[in-house]
Amino acid sequence: MAFSDQLLETGAPIWEAQQTHPFVRELAAGTLADEAFRAWVRQDYRYLLDYARTFSIAGSKARDPDTRGHLLSVARSILDDELELHRSFAAEYGLSQADLETAKKAPTCVAYTNFLLRTAYEGSIAEIAAAIYPCGQGYLDIAAHMDDLATEENRYTPFIEKYTSDEFRDSVAWMRAFVDRCGERYPGERESMERAFLTSAKLEYRFWEMAYQREDWGLSRAMEDRSRVDSQ
Numbered sequence: 001m002a003f004s005d006q007l008l009e010t011g012a013p014i015w016e017a018q019q020t021h022p023f024v025r026e027l028a029a030g031t032l033a034d035e036a037f038r039a040w041v042r043q044d045y046r047y048l049l050d051y052a053r054t055f056s057i058a059g060s061k062a063r064d065p066d067t068r069g070h071l072l073s074v075a076r077s078i079l080d081d082e083l084e085l086h087r088s089f090a091a092e093y094g095l096s097q098a099d100l101e102t103a104k105k106a107p108t109c110v111a112y113t114n115f116l117l118r119t120a121y122e123g124s125i126a127e128i129a130a131a132i133y134p135c136g137q138g139y140l141d142i143a144a145h146m147d148d149l150a151t152e153e154n155r156y157t158p159f160i161e162k163y164t165s166d167e168f169r170d171s172v173a174w175m176r177a178f179v180d181r182c183g184e185r186y187p188g189e190r191e192s193m194e195r196a197f198l199t200s201a202k203l204e205y206r207f208w209e210m211a212y213q214r215e216d217w218g219l220s221r222a223m224e225d226r227s228r229v230d231s232q
Contacts, residue, residue, distance in 0.1 A: 003183030003190065004176045007130065007197045008137065014201045018138065019145045021205070023212040028146035030154025037156070038093050040211035042103040045086045047207075050113035051135065052078040057120035058128045070174065077171075085162060107217060108210035112203040119196055126182035130193035133179050134201040136172040139163045 001009075008015070018024060023040075026032040052075040059071035090100055105113070119131045143163030150160065162168065183190055209215070 002176075002180050003193075004133070004137075004179045007133070007179065007194060010194060011134070011198060011201045014198070014205055015138070015141060018142055018205050018208060021208045021212070023208040024142055024146060025149065027156045027159065028149035030150075030156055032156065034093055035214060036212050038090075038095055039106075039214045040207075041086055041089050041093065041095060042100060043106055043109045043207070043211060045083065045090075045100040046103055046105050047109055047113055048078055048082055048086070050117055051132070052076075054116045054120045054128065054132060057117075058125060058132070061125050061128070063125075067178070074171070089159070106210050106215040108203065108206045108215060112200070112207065115199060115203065123196065124186070124189060124192075126186045126189040127192050127196045129175075129178045129182045131196040131200050133175050133197060134204050136175045138201065138204045140168060140172045 023032065023036060027037070055071050055075035055078065059068045059075065062068040062071055086100065087097055090096070116131055119127055123131070140163060143160050146160050147164055150157070179193070183193065186193075
């Protein structure tokens with residue numbers, strides 16, 4: 001069994017939790033609340049900026065020229081293409097580019113991007129490969145599941161089409177092969193790769209929950225109360 005398949009087998013309960021999450025089911029049905037989707041767009045825009053940075057750092061660490069070139073090209077593609085897709089999603093739901101760029105990261109987004117960047121700066125190329133893999137494979141698998149659930153086209157169909165497209169499938173296939181190469185080349189790092197993979201996978205699940213619940217820092221009321229006390 002390929003190492004990427006071993007990781008997916010280990011992470012199967014997390015994948016199942018994602019597939020049954022109400023954000024996923026409601027998006028497939030076209031009934032997801034606008035504000036939940038807007039929350040996802042804002043947070044995923046901020047996430048992707050750091051995801052691209054993670055690929056860039058990985059490229060700087062890669063010894064093989066082809067791997068280095070591909071990682072850097074993915075970073076560029078995220079910045080040029082995927083962020084543009086998010087800007088188009090945003091425009092359809094009443095958000096401007098400024099809304100995206102000034103959005104404050106929710107706690108889950110902070111946790112996820114901090115984990116990716118720490119892994120990129122401090123981890124090995126093998127650990128980075130495992131950490132970035134759940135986002136790609138997860139979105140492909142979840143979007144394919146949404147496609148199965150959807151009974152007709154709806155306003156969220158472009159989301160499903162993007163993440164089940166041939167181009168995206170090719171990108172994920174490369175990530176899977178990258179994980180397999182690292183698993184074969186660095187067998188002593190397989191445990192640390194698995195830990196990185198599972199951490200990212202759990203944060204992928206939390207990202208759906210974050211958007212669905214419109215997660216924030218919960219400090220507005222506390223700050224208002226403190227301001228009221230201070231003014232007395």
